[in-house]
Amino acid sequence: MLNVLAERSWGNVRPSQVHRAEATRRTFRLQLSKHRDVQRIHSSGINSLDIDPIDYKFMLSGGADGVIAIYDLECIPEVKEFTCETVCTIGRSNRHVHKHSVETVQWYPRDTGMFTSSSMDTTLKVWDTNALKPAERFVLGKGIYSHHMSPVANKHCLIAVGTIDPHATLCDLKSGSSTHILKGHKASVVCVQWSSKDEFLLATGSRDNKILMWDIRQAKGSLMSLDQHNGEVVKGSSAVSTAHSGHVNGLCFTENGLHLVSCGTDNRVRLWDTLNGKNTLINYGKVSNNMRKCIEICTSSGVQPDVAFIPSGSDIDMFDVFSGETDSTMKGHYNNVNCCVFHPLYQEVYSGGNDSNILIWEPDMGHIHFEEPPPKKLAGASKVKKFNGNEINATADTWSSSDEGD
Amino acid sequence: MKRAFMPSLFKNKRPRTVNILAAESAERQQLTDGAVSGDEDLSDLPSDTKAALTYLRSLFDVHRFEGRIPPILLKHQLYSVIQNKTQVDREVDQLRDKKEIKIFRYGKDGDEFCIVFTADYISHVRKIATQQGVSALIDRFIPEILEKMNNITFSRQTLCDVHGFKDKEITMLVIAGMLTVRDVGSWWLSIPGAGIFMKNFSKGRQSVLRAIKKAKYREILQKELEERKLQAVKKLSMMYHIHDVIGAELVTKIKTTSGIILRLDE
Numbered sequence: 001m002l003n004v005l006a007e008r009s010w011g012n013v014r015p016s017q018v019h020r021a022e023a024t025r026r027t028f029r030l031q032l033s034k035h036r037d038v039q040r041i042h043s044s045g046i047n048s049l050d051i052d053p054i055d056y057k058f059m060l061s062g063g064a065d066g067v068i069a070i071y072d073l074e075c076i077p078e079v080k081e082f083t084c085e086t087v088c089t090i091g092r093s094n095r096h097v098h099k100h101s102v103e104t105v106q107w108y109p110r111d112t113g114m115f116t117s118s119s120m121d122t123t124l125k126v127w128d129t130n131a132l133k134p135a136e137r138f139v140l141g142k143g144i145y146s147h148h149m150s151p152v153a154n155k156h157c158l159i160a161v162g163t164i165d166p167h168a169t170l171c172d173l174k175s176g177s178s179t180h181i182l183k184g185h186k187a188s189v190v191c192v193q194w195s196s197k198d199e200f201l202l203a204t205g206s207r208d209n210k211i212l213m214w215d216i217r218q219a220k221g222s223l224m225s226l227d228q229h230n231g232e233v234v235k236g237s238s239a240v241s242t243a244h245s246g247h248v249n250g251l252c253f254t255e256n257g258l259h260l261v262s263c264g265t266d267n268r269v270r271l272w273d274t275l276n277g278k279n280t281l282i283n284y285g286k287v288s289n290n291m292r293k294c295i296e297i298c299t300s301s302g303v304q305p306d307v308a309f310i311p312s313g314s315d316i317d318m319f320d321v322f323s324g325e326t327d328s329t330m331k332g333h334y335n336n337v338n339c340c341v342f343h344p345l346y347q348e349v350y351s352g353g354n355d356s357n358i359l360i361w362e363p364d365m366g367h368i369h370f371e372e373p374p375p376k377k378l379a380g381a382s383k384v385k386k387f388n389g390n391e392i393n394a395t396a397d398t399w400s401s402s403d404e405g406d
Numbered sequence: 407m408k409r410a411f412m413p414s415l416f417k418n419k420r421p422r423t424v425n426i427l428a429a430e431s432a433e434r435q436q437l438t439d440g441a442v443s444g445d446e447d448l449s450d451l452p453s454d455t456k457a458a459l460t461y462l463r464s465l466f467d468v469h470r471f472e473g474r475i476p477p478i479l480l481k482h483q484l485y486s487v488i489q490n491k492t493q494v495d496r497e498v499d500q501l502r503d504k505k506e507i508k509i510f511r512y513g514k515d516g517d518e519f520c521i522v523f524t525a526d527y528i529s530h531v532r533k534i535a536t537q538q539g540v541s542a543l544i545d546r547f548i549p550e551i552l553e554k555m556n557n558i559t560f561s562r563q564t565l566c567d568v569h570g571f572k573d574k575e576i577t578m579l580v581i582a583g584m585l586t587v588r589d590v591g592s593w594w595l596s597i598p599g600a601g602i603f604m605k606n607f608s609k610g611r612q613s614v615l616r617a618i619k620k621a622k623y624r625e626i627l628q629k630e631l632e633e634r635k636l637q638a639v640k641k642l643s644m645m646y647h648i649h650d651v652i653g654a655e656l657v658t659k660i661k662t663t664s665g666i667i668l669r670l671d672e
Contacts (some may be wrong), residue, residue, distance in 0.1 A: 004415055012417065021413035118574040245517075283491035285654040288672070304413075313672075324492040327411070 018347040023302045026347040026363035028319070032332045038084045038350070038358040041069040046102075046352030048296060049339045050115075054288060056345050058087065060115055061352060062102030064308060067091050068117055070129070071358075073343070073350075084360075088132060096134050098123065103144055103293065109151045116159060118144040124161055124171060138171045138178045142188075146294040147171075150194035157217065160202050160293075161346035162189035168204045170216065176334045184212045184222045191250055195274065197257025205248030211262055213277060224277040226262075237310075250295040254306055261308050261321065263297060267291050269310055271321060282324040287312045293335060296339035297348070309349055316351055316361075323357060336342050417522065455497035458487040459507065459521065465646045474599045475532035481519035481603050482508070482653035483646070501554060510558060510597060512604065526551060531584065534598040538582050543575055547584070562591040606641045607650075613638035614647045615656060625669035628659075 004021070007013045042063035050060045051073070059071045069089040076081045090097050108114035114135070118124040118141040126136040142164035149159045157173035158180075168189045170180040183285035187207035195201035202214040212222040226239035244264030252261045253274070260272040271286040287310055289295070299321065300307045306321040309330075316330040316337055335354035342349055349361040452460070459479060466477040484494045498521070503508045507521050528548060535544035550569050553558075565571045571579075576593070579585045583598030597603075613636045618626050632644050639647055651657040652668070660667045 001416065003418075017415060021415040024411070024413045025416065281492070281495060283485075283492055283495050285485075323490060325490055 020304055023344075023347050024304055027300055027303045027307060027363065028327060029363045029365060030328070030330065030347075030349060030361045031364040032330070033348075033360040035080055036075075036082045036362065038071055038360065039086050039268075040356065040358075041086055041089055042067055042356045043254055044356060045335070045338060045354035046356060046358060047102060047293075047338050048106075049105045049341045049352050049358065050106050050344055051341050051350070053109055053113045054111060056343055058107075058112055058349060059084070059341075059387075060105045060107060061358060062105035062117055062119075063356075064354075065092070066098040066100060066102055066119065066121075068098075068102055068105060068127075082274040089125075090132055091259050094132070096125070098125070099375070100143070104146045104148070106147065106149055109149060109153070113136070116147065116149060117125055118147040118161060120144065122163075124159065126173065136173070136176060138176075140169055140178060141165055145190045147186065148192050148194055150199050151196060153194075153199040155199065156216075160192040160193040160194060160204070162204060162206075164188045164318060167205070168192055168202075168209075168214075172379060173302050182212075182216070182222070183216050184214075184225075185210065190247060193253060193260075194256050196253045196255060201257075203253070203260055205243070205251050205262060205264075207247045209242035209244050209246060209248065209264070211248055211251070211260075211272070214273075226260075226272050226277050226279070228279050230279050230281075233320075236338045243270065243272075246289075249291055249293075250297040250310070252297045252299050252308065252310075254299050255301040259321070260312075261299060263287060263289055263295065263296060263310055265291070269308075269319070282322065285326065286323045287317055289340075291336065293338075296341070298340050298342045300342050300347075301344045303347070305352040309340045309342065309351075311340055311351065311353075314353065316340055318348070321366055330361055332361075333357065371376040415625075416510055453497045453500070454488055454519060455494055456485050456501060456506075458494075459501075459523075461487065462646070462649065463523065464641050465649075467643065470526060470641050471602060473533070475597065475603050476526040477521050478597065478600070478603050479521045480653070481521055482648055482655075483649040484653065486649045486652035486659070499557075505556065508552075508558070508595075508597065512600075524552075527597070528626070531598065534582060541583055543578060547571075549580065558595040559588065560585070560593045560595070565593075606638070609638040610636075610642055610647050611650060614644075614651055615670070618657060623669075625660075625667050627664060628666040628668055631668065 004013065004018055008015055008018050012345050040095050041362060043066060044064040046061050046063050046115065048062040053057045057072065057074045059073055060096050061069050070087045071084045072087050073084050083193055098117065098121050100120040102119045105115060105117045113129050114126060115129060116124065116126050122140050122143055123148055124138040124144060125134040125313065128135045140161060140163055145162045147161040159173065160170045161169045161171055162338030163169065166185045166189065167356065168182040169178055169273045171178040185204065185206040185208055186301060189204050189206045191205045193203050194273050200215050200217050202212060202216055204214065205211045211226040213224050214222050227244040228243055229241060243262060244266045245263045248262055248264045250263045254261065258274055261269065261272055262272065263269045266285045267288050271280045271282045272279055289312060295311055297308060308319045308321050310319065314333045314335055314337060318327045318330060320327055333351065333353040333355055337351050337353040340349055340351040347363055350358055352358045462479045462483055465478045468477060481498060485491050488494050502509055505524055507666040508524050508527050510516050510520050512520055512521065515594065531544060531548065542661045565576060576585065577627060583596060585593040588594045588595040617631065617636060618624060628648065633647065652659050655671065657670055660669060
């Protein structure tokens with residue numbers, strides 16, 4: 001490591017290379033954190049997590065009890081044992097809390113003054129973080145499975161929403177309208193995801209086993225439907241091509257926006273080329289998945305080779321995105337894992353599941369923490385306990401010293 | 407801390423001191439090794455997948471079936487031999503394009519694949535043809551269809567118009583077992599006599615899974631499983647079935663200090 005830093009200062013190696021190599025080394029050593037955890041607020045499953053994309057300091061969590069909590073992830077100066085405390089919560093006693101489970105939460109991509117949450121009570125609420133009150137409320141017809149706002153949008157402020165209805169809705173923050181709908185699916189839209197590089201490209205996955213790609217500027221419908229067989233006719237001549245052989249549960253674009261990772265209830269994970277919609281035919285093996293709602297999967301950023309974290313049952317599988325090999329299986333949750341997010345600065349993964357725990361997975365670099373000696377107490381205070389006026393010396397031998405008598 | 411991926415930047419690349427004598431001798435060493443110099447033609451070496459296929463084929467004993475079927479292997483057995491599944495998929499597609507192997511579909515929805523070496527398949531087809539008396543037809547069928555084309559689905563257009571097979575001849579091929587009806591006017595290429603294989607294979611697989619299910623904690627040492635004499639496993643060998651259940655991910659393979667343990671998945 002010191003050798004590499006010396007080479008960097010001489011100019012043999014570019015600083016970005018060092019950054020990427022160290023981030024990769026850390027990502028491949030993820031272990032359940034031994035010294036840090038997150039304060040337990042939710043009393044039921046955690047459906048969604050999101051880390052703010054500006055400072056990566058605050059984390060939002062939405063639970064099946066309708067509660068939303070914000071945690072502060074930073075710990076300065078660094079101490080050995082640390083619990084990420086909540087900064088504020090929107091609990092059951094709040095006037096504006098969601099009536100049913102919160103399915104997705106997301107920070108406003110530009111600053112932490114605003115966040116959005118969607119719930120099975122058919123509302124999408126846009127919250128003011130400082131006042132903890134909703135600034136806007138969109139009421140859609142049926143329960144919402146998931147929503148997503150584009151992280152790179154400059155020309156629009158649209159939130160894509162997937163509901164039990166077979167169309168995706170676009171809610172506009174600027175005008176307050178939720179009338180723009182995207183028709184194409186035949187069953188409920190379970191997951192929606194904007195591209196990480198193109199502000200107008202949207203991918204939606206649904207219970208009719210299809211993934212549709214949309215350019216929202218285009219009026220006539222979806223750009224393409226992703227086909228797992230890439231055009232080869234498999235079954236009968238009349239079979240419709242689908243992305244998965246089961247419901248599509250989770251979607252995530254890679255950091256450069258060129259590929260899309262999707263997972264479905266047919267226990268398969270597929271990698272799609274965004275530009276032409278072809279299945280790259282990378283075989284990830286069997287990733288068991290029987291979730292009825294959206295699973296939040298995540299891909300690493302700043303790491304080469306790219307890795308994807310996909311919850312499967314009560315573990316999280318870490319895959320090398322382009323070769324399909326399983327790098328490791330992260331076991332730690334007691335029940336199904338619903339969501340995971342990757343922290344790009346610390347190369348950590350935060351995951352939440354039905355066991356109401358948010359677990360932190362951090363790189364185990366083999367560092368040894370040195371115990372800080374406890375601060376010296378003042379001369380007046382004594383450490384011995386006072387009991388009935390007699391001083392008890394804790395280290396004294398309490399057996400009687402002689403054979404006869406007390 | 408287990409051994410994890412180390413980016414190449416952190417590995418020691420070159421020697422710290424430039425020693426001219428050492429460098430020269432290192433160069434000479436590399437040439438005599440013959441390792442990865444630009445002139446060598448590496449495409450002649452068998453790929454990992456081909457070596458794995460040859461190994462799996464050696465597990466299949468044709469004599470136990472009295473020569474009624476050629477050596478049939480399953481694509482997912484390769485996943486238990488070679489770790490990287492995507493590499494296996496790609497190399498299998500390459501071998502299919504080079505016409506060294508033929509891939510067939512089986513299973514309820516036709517989504518599982520089985521592999522037969524082209525040479526084995528053609529010799530088997532000829533043998534069946536002489537038995538059934540359609541050898542002339544088969545002799546025409548083989549060079550036109552089997553050796554030229556790679557796909558396994560045929561439509562009426564391809565057979566009748568392009569290659570000139572009559573309806574009666576197609577019926578004879580279906581009776582002989584060469585073609586299986588898929589849809590109105592389209593057929594799948596199939597292996598004659600494959601019924602025996604499917605019966606023995608599914609019985610053997612069920613028997614292996616039952617043996618693991620009944621074991622304590624639903625796991626068993628691979629060595630112990632090999633020693634068990636199961637009736638249904640006699641035809642296709644035990645190792646064949648073990649590769650099958652590992653590759654189909656019905657069972658996970660765990661390396662322990664007492665050997666390899668096979669644990670039934672959930």
